[in-house]
Amino acid sequence: MSLKFTEDQIKRYSRQILLPEVGGKGQRKLLSSRVLVIGAGGLGSSAIAYLAAAGIGTMGIIDSDTVEISNLQRQIIHGGSLGAPKARSAKHFIRTLNSDVDVVALEERLTGENAREIIRGYDFVVDGSDNFPTHYLINDACVLEKKAFSHGSILRYEGYATTVVPEQGPCYRCLFKKAPPPGLVPSCQEAGVFGVLPGIIGSIQAAEALKFLLGIGKTLAGRLLCFNALDMSFYEAVAEKNKECVVCGDKPVIREILQKNCADEDAVSEVPERCNYGRGT
């Protein structure tokens, strides 16, 4: 990989190339990396913006929604795109920010049928989805495909993030065995959300993606980072691998993606003590 940078690239990425841990070598790595962002909402907005700015070579954006005016309080990449599919709007945003990035806009839902095949084509996945079935679906598909991903969730003023590196650390199911029953955790729509919160958590997810791709620093693998914007405090919980985890344990039960595995709502998830923060967006 001795691709020559153009003068524009040298200028665009100068502040990043100057970082001793990155350099030209790291920048080339980013330019040849592929990241999939699932959900172009609040978390996705900041994750997409920073990843595109950093020069990720190929970004996949999957979202089946269209931009509504109530999104714009926090979904900052969709200005001027009311009514447009969010994936398409995100692609337009990226094009105006950084033309080095190839964007694959998927105006569809991530499902049990397409998840593994879509995820397979990327080096890292950012979970910016807003519901439990999709969180579990992404987890299972990534574990089965051995793809690292960043998980983020927000509600009101609280959010959390963790990074899953299959075969190395715990997965989302190790942390949260099962989704809470419908209605227990209110959605963003019912509960409200502090607009900058997804900006902060989504930025953390982008940072995790970049560090993972560059192979630098320490990711949130094995740690659950909790954040409260009202107190402006961070708290970290240790996340341990569950040997009996149904998807990444010693004797995994889930060996393929089945819709029912992702929508198991018959028990409340186990939330680490002192870290009962927002779940779902």
Added chain:
Amino acid sequence: MAEELDLRGEVCPYTFVKTKLKLEEMATGEDLTIHLDDPEAVANVSTSLKNEGHDLKELKSISPGVWMILVRKGKDL
């Protein structure tokens, strides 16, 4: 093998960004001669080279307003 880099007309931080990119293509122990004409860059590049573990062998003015830095590449990070 001795390499050369003409950075006349370049200013910070691109002077060091380009120096860094050039050094990345070289092997430890190889020498690089850099020409600069921005006084601020002369100071900054020298400091940055030392900070990143390279061996600054020589720094001198070679003509009015033009400086030459000779550096030996240190170990890769």
